[in-house]
Amino acid sequence: MTQITFIDATGQSRTVQAENGSTVMETALKNGVPGIEAECGGACACATCHVYVADDWVEKLPKAEQMEEDMLDFAFDVRPSSRLSCQIKVKPELDGLTVTTPEKQG
Amino acid sequence: MTETIKTDVVIVGAGPVGLFAVFELGLLDIKSHLIDILPKPGGQCAELYPEKPIYDIPGFPMVTGQGLVDNLMKQIEPFSPSFHYNEMVEALEVLGTPEAPLFRVRTDGGITFETKCVVVAAGGGSFQPKRPPVPSIEDYENKSVFYAVRKMEEFRDRTVLIVGGGDSALDWTLNLAPIAKRVVLMHRRDEFRAAPHSVNAMRDLVAQKKMDLVIGQIAGLKGDNGQLSAVSAKTNDGVIDIACDRLLPFFGLTMKLGPIADWGLNLHEQLVPVDTEKFETNVPGIFAIGDINTYPGKLKLILSGFHEGALAAQKVQRYVYPDKKVIFQYTTSSTNLQKKLGVA
Incomplete structure (x- = not known):
């Protein structure tokens, strides 16, 4: 198990256990973490699972693929730390990952 | 536009479940009009994941979202349903009685229908601009x-x-x-x-x-x-x-329940409660099938929506042909059904 911390737009933080091999988006839904809608169910087709990855984690994650970059065009207030959480696969190296959810997914 | 289209059934939503409902209704000689806000059939399958493989359609080890939609379109061809794309159902008015339902359905593009039954197959709601x-x-x-x-x-x-x-x-x-x-x-x-x-x-x-x-x-x-x-x-x-x-x-687009909320249907967390015998809502003559409905044990699977459509069609038939004796038939053996499918 890998620990992931979700911080919502108001600053409230929730740390949950994530199953390796699942995605950060699935982890959020499974644990009832608010702020992630994942309308398309993880098909990288909607940009409603947008998160900001904590600065010290940005470089440690595998880079976003073209499809994810393109889909981020549909998100709002995109920053260099923006990712779609359905595209971040949970693995032991990500233990301690912290992401912040945006105020609105759109 | 002021034309009023008279029909047996209006299906709201041309996703996989709405499309298959045309088939089940068609076998019972019931004519459908489909309305969808998108410019094409397939709903989420076509809009969100046309190229993604689906693995849980019975009989298809793997089929893409678009592949499934294409096959369904072929399957319902014999019933020549009428499609009304780029239209959102804005208003629904009850004209009939619980025993003999009749509804007036109006789209935002100004098309009006007079229909005996309404099948809501609206999935996650209508796709609207973000x-x-x-x-x-x-x-x-x-x-x-x-x-x-x-x-x-x-x-x-x-x-x-x-x-x-x-x-x-x-x-x-x-x-x-x-x-x-x-x-x-x-x-x-x-x-x-x-x-x-x-x-x-x-x-x-x-x-x-x-x-x-x-x-x-x-x-x-x-x-x-x-x-x-x-x-x-x-x-x-x-x-x-x-x-x-x-x-x-x-x-891009996002899914919103939209005007369905104003049709007088009971709602539970943005979903429409139905019974599991007929998949009918609290308003007799209005059915809800697929992701938009809810009942104990509901699974949001395409295959569940297919089943729901088949059962809803049986009840629709009683409204559309109240005097007809209902005989259950199989497509494998019934010449009557095969004629309708154009294969006999």
Whole structure:
């Protein structure tokens, strides 16, 4: 198990256990973490699972693929730390990952 | 348009479940009209994951979203259903009685139906344009902020800010540039998903100083009484104001329950409760099948929606043909059904 911390737009933080091999988006839904809608169910087709990855984690994650970059065009207030959480696969190296959810997914 | 279309059934939503309902109804000699807000059939399968493989359709070890839609369209061909795309059902009015239901259904495009039954197969709701989350944008909508170009004249001699990096944004940039006073295209990065030839054409216009390109994101709106005067934008050089009197944001689609909430149906967390015998709602003659409904044990699977459509069709038949003796038949052995399918 890998620990992931979700911080919502108001600053409230929730740390949950994530199953390796699942995605950060699935982890959020499974644990009832608010702020992630994942309308398309993880098909990288909607940009409603947008998160900001904590600065010290940005470089440690595998880079976003073209499809994810393109889909981020549909998100709002995109920053260099923006990712779609359905595209971040949970693995032991990500233990301690912290992401912040945006105020609105759109 | 003032025509009224008289029919047995109006199906709201042309996703996989709505499409298969045409088949089940068709076998029972019931004619359907389908209404969908998208310009094509398939709903989420076609809009969200056309190329994604689906593994849990019985009999198909693997089929893509679009593949399933194409097959369903072929399967319902014998029943020649009528499709009404780019239309959203806006209003539903009860005309009949619980025993002999009749409804008037009106779309936002002005089509009116008089139908004996309504099958709501609206999935996650209707796909609607994503609204940038900036304060008071609602006040500007349809006055100076538009999510689609219905009439190009609306933009003549205007300073138009178009936001986005896909084909809609680029196509409208190119189409409006000649008639607008000025077009400004804003996108969050200097890379575009749109077709390369449109991107090149846009870059040419920028080079010829016939339009402007800004790399940035919407931060706020400025104006009065719904009339926009500027959009403030976050750019690498800080927040700037872009003077404009029309804004066209293109951020894709999102699913919203929409007007279904006003049809007098019971709702439970944005879903429509139904019984599991007929998949009928609290309003006799209105059925709900697929992802939009809820009942104990509900699974949001396409295959569940198919089953729900088959059972709903049986009850629809009682409303449409109250005097007909119901005989259950199989497509494998019934010549009668095979004739309807055009194979006997």
